[in-house]
Amino acid sequence: MTDAGGSARHFGEEGGLLSYGDYLKLDVLLRQQEPQSKAGADGRAAHDELLFITIHQVYELWFKLLLHELTTVRDLLLAAESQDPRGDEATSAMWTARHLLRRVEQVEQVLIAQLPVLETMTPQDFLDFRSLLSPASGFQSVQFRELEFLSGLKDAAFLNRLRAATEDERGRLHRRLDEPSLWDGFCAALRGRGLATESDEAITASLVAIARDRAAYGDLWDVAEGLLSHDELCAQWRALHATVVERQIGYKTGTGGSTGATYLRSRRDLRFFPLLWELRTAL
Numbered sequence: 290m291t292d293a294g295g296s297a298r299h300f301g302e303e304g305g306l307l308s309y310g311d312y313l314k315l316d317v318l319l320r321q322q323e324p325q326s327k328a329g330a331d332g333r334a335a336h337d338e339l340l341f342i343t344i345h346q347v348y349e350l351w352f353k354l355l356l357h358e359l360t361t362v363r364d365l366l367l368a369a370e371s372q373d374p375r376g377d378e379a380t381s382a383m384w385t386a387r388h389l390l391r392r393v394e395q396v397e398q399v400l401i402a403q404l405p406v407l408e409t410m411t412p413q414d415f416l417d418f419r420s421l422l423s424p425a426s427g428f429q430s431v432q433f434r435e436l437e438f439l440s441g442l443k444d445a446a447f448l449n450r451l452r453a454a455t456e457d458e459r460g461r462l463h464r465r466l467d468e469p470s471l472w473d474g475f476c477a478a479l480r481g482r483g484l485a486t487e488s489d490e491a492i493t494a495s496l497v498a499i500a501r502d503r504a505a506y507g508d509l510w511d512v513a514e515g516l517l518s519h520d521e522l523c524a525q526w527r528a529l530h531a532t533v534v535e536r537q538i539g540y541k542t543g544t545g546g547s548t549g550a551t552y553l554r555s556r557r558d559l560r561f562f563p564l565l566w567e568l569r570t571a572l
């Protein structure tokens with residue numbers, strides 16, 4: 290094909306250096322869905338196991354992106370403590386933090402919207418392969434636990450319960466435990482604006498001041514609301530997942546060895562940023 294300028298160009302193959310499949314490593318990616326049920330006597334995979342694997346892999350990809358975005362938000366907020374609050378650097382950092390938190394919110398909406406797709410699997414079809422998965426469980430998702438640690442729910446006891454974790458995964462979890470959380474970043478940004486953070490009472494007083502002065506603190510309010518949305522959407526996911534589990538396996542024990550729905554119900558009320566929730570009462 291020759292374009293108006295006379296050069297030879299082929300639609301979809303411009304330059305010929307990089308293809309869609311190469312860029313996305315589809316050759317590797319699309320070979321990673323290997324049903325356990327295929328190893329059964331007749332060599333045929335249970336129909337719904339592909340759905341089960343796909344949805345969990347997609348979750349892990351989104352978890353990777355969320356860790357990327359939320360780590361950046363945390364770092365931007367931490368840096369704000371030492372920046373001139375009226376300078377370009379701080380203004381740009383606060384804009385980017387709000388921008389990325391909006392992205393996080395949209396991704397988390399997708400995570401919630403995905404669960405009903407899995408619910409198109411019947412409990413009896415799940416039983417065709419469920420026993421083959423034990424002791425693997427979403428409980429062992431290292432990225433999920435990293436997200437919790439980064440968001441401030443730092444429970445080191447999980448490290449002892451993840452016996453299958455690799456050295457690399459353990460290292461990542463230890464780092465997330467040691468690193469500042471999103472809340473530490475938010476408190477640093479408050480200090481950068483001259484707001485007190487030395488105690489929960491002081492932080493609440495600072496939050497009330499932020500809520501009541503949009504002209505001075507509108508950007509901090511937006512960040513706080515972005516963090517709260519992250520908290521709320523994770524709580525919604527936890528609650529929905531517990532219900533999906535109850536619908537799929539009732540009150541059977543989990544493949545990961547927990548009490549299943551009972552364990553998941555016990556975690557439904559967890560919150561990353563309790564002071565942001567309590568602010569509503571204080572206002």
Ligand code: HEM
Pocket residue numbers: 344345348349407415425426427428429430433530533534537538542543544545546547548549550552553556
């Ligand atoms: C048929 C659907 C599902 C069932 C029956 C199920 C079952 C369970 C059960 C029973 C647990 C408790 C731990 C255990 O003993 O195994 C658990 C934990 C967990 N599952 Fe699922 N799950 C399902 C879908 C999903 C999906 C799609 C994800 C997405 C990544 C997921 C992620 C998790 C995570 C992160 C935990 C740990 C939660 C925590 O410790 O708070 N699960 N699941």
